[in-house]
Amino acid sequence: xxxxxxxxxxxxxxxxxxxxxxxxxxxxxxxxxxxxxxxxxxxxxxxxxxxxxxxxxxxxxxxxxxxxxxxxxxxxxxxxxxxxxxxxxxxxxxxxxxxxxxxxxxxxxxxxxxxxxxxxxxxxxxxxxxxxxxxxxxxxxxxxxxxxxxxxxxxxxxxxxxxx
Amino acid sequence: xxxxxxxxxxxxxxxxxxxxxxxxxxxxxxxxxxxxxxxxxxxxxxxxxxxxxxxxxxxxxxxxxxxxxxxxxxxxxxxxxxxxxxxxxxxxxxxxxxxxxxxxxxxxxxxxxxxxxxxxxxxxxxxxxxxxxxxxxxxxxxxxxxxxxxxxxxxxxxxxxxxx
Numbered sequence: 001x002x003x004x005x006x007x008x009x010x011x012x013x014x015x016x017x018x019x020x021x022x023x024x025x026x027x028x029x030x031x032x033x034x035x036x037x038x039x040x041x042x043x044x045x046x047x048x049x050x051x052x053x054x055x056x057x058x059x060x061x062x063x064x065x066x067x068x069x070x071x072x073x074x075x076x077x078x079x080x081x082x083x084x085x086x087x088x089x090x091x092x093x094x095x096x097x098x099x100x101x102x103x104x105x106x107x108x109x110x111x112x113x114x115x116x117x118x119x120x121x122x123x124x125x126x127x128x129x130x131x132x133x134x135x136x137x138x139x140x141x142x143x144x145x146x147x148x149x150x151x152x153x154x155x156x157x158x159x160x161x162x163x164x
Numbered sequence: 165x166x167x168x169x170x171x172x173x174x175x176x177x178x179x180x181x182x183x184x185x186x187x188x189x190x191x192x193x194x195x196x197x198x199x200x201x202x203x204x205x206x207x208x209x210x211x212x213x214x215x216x217x218x219x220x221x222x223x224x225x226x227x228x229x230x231x232x233x234x235x236x237x238x239x240x241x242x243x244x245x246x247x248x249x250x251x252x253x254x255x256x257x258x259x260x261x262x263x264x265x266x267x268x269x270x271x272x273x274x275x276x277x278x279x280x281x282x283x284x285x286x287x288x289x290x291x292x293x294x295x296x297x298x299x300x301x302x303x304x305x306x307x308x309x310x311x312x313x314x315x316x317x318x319x320x321x322x323x324x325x326x327x328x
Contacts, residue, residue, distance in 0.1 A: 020313070023316065023317065036316050036317070037201035037316070038204070039316075040202070040315035040316060041314055041315050041316075042241065042243065042315065045233075045235070045236075045241075046231070046233040046234060046235050046236060046239075046241060047234055047235055048235040049234055049235040050234065050235075067210070067234055068234060069209075069210040070210060070211055070213055070214065070231055070232060070234070071209070071210050071211055071212040071213045071214075072209075072210060075210075077206065077209075077210060079206065149184070150205055151204035151205050151206065152187065152200050152201070152203075152204060152205075153187065153200070
């Protein structure tokens with residue numbers, strides 16, 4: 001099912017000037033976790049062809065930063081996705097993922113990967129709902145497969161994959 | 165001039181298992197600055213076709229992490245380069261850059277960008293020596309154009325560009 005966005009929300013490709021706006025909302029949207037390091041500006045410079053922001057007039061409502069893997073010609077990678085806490089549960093995240101999947105299909109890529117932190121239960125549920133499977137890791141946290149020291153030391157991640 | 169590597173050094177494309185090895189040397193190679201956040205593992209998963217490591221037998225001697233910009237079809241971006249302190253000044257960095265330039269040329273990309281911190285004087289000199297120009301920024305530090313809050317808040321960067 002392809003969720004349409006509510007009429008008052010507009011989606012467009014991201015651009016470099018979105019970077020400070022996204023950085024500014026991270027802590028509020030992630031329950032005070034500081035994830036600034038996840039999003040150096042280069043992601044807003046070099047991956048805008050596969051990244052999106054959703055706005056309500058001038059307010060940032062959601063974003064998805066993803067790219068088609070240069071080294072893995074069959075894969076797309078979703079790096080970072082956020083939805084304004086007041087706008088969750090109405091299909092915006094799913095719309096963003098489907099938009100990214102569409103680009104992957106157009107570019108003959110049928111494996112999409114993403115990852116999240118094991119503490120982020122709602123993200124894990126969201127990915128499972130969309131149809132992602134949890135990849136085998138090298139450890140387990142609360143019954144969920146995780147890869148320890150994934151992006152950096154002491155940074156366990158739940159890895160997801162889906163074939164589209 | 166295309167510096168050849170000394171015979172006992174070997175260059176190859178990077179691979180994901182290089183990630184912890186690179187992370188482990190960062191502090192030593194950068195005078196105790198902690199730049200771990202610059203290199204989430206995804207760079208070692210998705211950009212290996214344009215990234216390299218140099219080894220002497222099993223020891224890591226240098227690396228270059230770069231990619232062909234998906235959103236900017238004429239550009240290549242060099243994200244992160246390091247050379248073991250004992251092996252500086254013998255052309256290894258230049259060899260790595262030239263290797264990356266070669267891939268860019270093969271892919272019809274003639275603008276290469278890179279950036280460094282204004283405190284890293286040797287990096288600034290290195291880029292100028294190779295032929296990079298310093299891009300106009302939005303401020304100046306010790307007479308050098310910088311872009312304030314580039315990758316993240318309070319993170320001024322000297323931006324470089326070269327046409328090849």
